[in-house]
Amino acid sequence: MWQVIEADYVIIGSGIAGLTLSLLLSRHGQVALVTKGAVRHSNSSLAQGGIAAALSADDDASLHRVDTLRTGQGLCETETVQSFVSQAADAVRFLQQLGVKLDCAADGTPQLGKEGAHSRNRIVHAGGDATGRTIIQTLTQHLCSNPRIDLWENTYVAELLLENGECTGAIGKDSDGNPVCFRAKAVILATGGLGQLYKYTTNAAGTTGEGYALAYRAGALLRDMEFVQFHPTALRTHSNPLPLVSEAVRGEGAVLVNANGERFMHFYHDWADLASRDIVARAIFSEMQAGRDVFLDARSIPQFARRFPTIHASCQKIGLDPSADLIPVVPAAHYTMGGILSDSRGVTSVPRLFAIGEAASSGFHGANRLASNSLLEGLVMAHRAVEAIVSLRPVRWRFRTPDFSYADFVKMNTSPSPTLLRQVQELMWTHVGIVRDGLRLNRALQQLRSWQAQLPPGPGPEQNLLTAARLVVQAALWRRESRGAHFRADYPETAAAFQTHSIQGGTYESVARTPVASASVD
Template identity: 40%
Template structure:
């Protein structure tokens, strides 16, 4: 039994930002199921969206976020995060040489899909996540102890079942440990590896969402899964992400004959919102046509995108021919554990930040490069709050409502889970495919599992994948419309009532923008 003030589960940007901003008088443990540097954040290529350009303004950034999110966003949450983005960037830049700058010493700003302005701050060209993670890792305080290869498999509640006070962990040798803490933070990322094609790290299998759900926390918007349009596709398999920044620099999507595929589909063409581009590519693939990124218009591609160049060359793609084969794959989960802006869940003592959390920022479809932004915001805000909150003694006596050990039925292979999710709950869905997946999931009788202690890490990974897959499938069945990352071929349009909501949000936001313009004019 180990006690700590704060227990952080995960090692992405949100977790690291939290860790470096906690007061050093706190005893902090950071648990990660694999290695410190193995996370989606570390793999992130594109950058961080922030309205810091001369012609940009947070109101423009917010408008783009709402439109990409198909007006399913939580307006106030989105506004608070986006308006703080410039200060978050400047705070990091003022403490270290992290971001790429232009010849005038200003931030070098990139363009990505569904943005109306160049506002993507990046580092090392396409190594933003890696460089930012290393920046934080170097600043980790001495009061923090990192424990790798620690698989969190159950949240511990108090005897009344009203507060989270700890987490059960398995090591690689299957030994078990219980960590007790005043504050338990889930920063475990999304669930990209539930799908056959994914840009996510191999460890991102929805564990944190399943843990929170099983503890009784509120989960929301699980039907909204973003499929990134461009994953490198070689020999029938995906090999990694080709950042949207490549299209931002001028690359276009073409079929095998060199014909542009986004012409006439959307006014933004290749920089349309991700769900539109992914659905378009999906149609071409379904009809037997391969899709490529034509990069011939990008000068000095290797210098601008060194990591992507290395990835392509590693897998035998000849960049001198100017075409990169791509397919869409699962990339980001807009839903997750319902939280407020600083990460508090419906269970006292339990928090979620980063992709595992659902603040309402992203709505039905995340705007490119808003993910690292959300992690930076929540990590810092939660740290500031934890630094001021009074800590009560940890109650070690725990609820013992689970009896015995009833193992589940035979579990499927991970590849089978991934293939069925891609086929039935993927880019294009229908009532028939979703019900088929629901019936397949029901055979494993997950609800009959009364204890997780005696399952291996491998078995627990599959069990959590199945729980999370069921949450997505159930939510997708319930939403009888298409919106953002959720496309139902049997309900291909957005619901009229939701368009009314859009209208109300737009009117309110246009009014706020006009007031801001007046205030700006008066002060200048």
């Protein structure tokens, strides 16, 4: 028997976007918050740098806007960028009101760090480099004491439910493996990204892009899935995920050197070590392809352990002292700029289905995300989505048997086979990584289709895994240029004809395009 759970709102995902929206929507009705792991284990909790917000006397939202548009390389939605950066200060105040203890100066004003491609110091942080963990802990404390939020941890969502073209719920398996059906007047995907599709990533375990696959199967449009950001500096270890070495370390004065002890970033960009992430990641990749390992020299930073306690602890685990030793680094899959096509309020192409945070393609990041704009997006989208969600009329529904066998659903695993996951990670890293070309992309697409053809047609984690990977590859094949985080060795130049978005899903069998207004950064 299906266990049927009725709520006003169902939120899938427990990062900063999902937790914030849960708290806000609980003021208007009953919330079911569903997460396939523990509520504290999200990418947001791993975020180190902080939240970008123009708070200093020499900064303002217009400068933040310029930096965001420049980094997005022609694919940002100008109005979305303007609205998000204008609400950044309010987002920071919201966290402070909840009790998040930001790192502040003696006069109580937030200390502001600097990261790549920012023209000002505007990164608000907490706990040194534990910003994400600090925020998630505080949000979770509020959530767990809220009687209008029902938390479903370790609950796997396998499929979204549609009635008359509207999304009215989801089905999955609870922590005991029992089938469960959630019904509500709105379903919100806050499921994060897809870094675990890659062999080397900073993303939490389980971040395999299932939200994208769920939306795709429900007929939603997805946009710009080719743009996967590789963070330049993950700690080079044998763990999964790789520990992040925040961009803020370079903002405090650390520099990149190769195995010969030579600084090299000035050969690649005028901003050297503080260039945008796509440029730094490709520069490190180029050095490593030439046989030169890359290190971060942070020995000049005073009191490193106090400013970056998380990074210091990660280094100590492999026998390094950042105040005396070079830190070995490597690029790793980190963030998905594309996602489920939405407006700035999270409204998608499927009625009653919303997407916020990294799961969404809101137009904020364009082809390349500006550092520390991710936590900001999650906070702002959660606030902006509330009015659109609560204004929906109630929905009348009756439970209908899904189109697949109940017995097969009961037997369905809630995670992909380890063997298939490793195969996909290896394929995506070698064929759809930092530097791409048509030959390897075509081979990857053929292999993914072959694997998918061997699976049963119903929902499940392996279908979702391969669907998410295929969406990335198809878009990367279509974009025959290099722009932002997407670099094609066979099309190394940026082409004006491709200052447009890739679109998949809905009625599109492959990839279509939609125009984007030219964004001025003056």
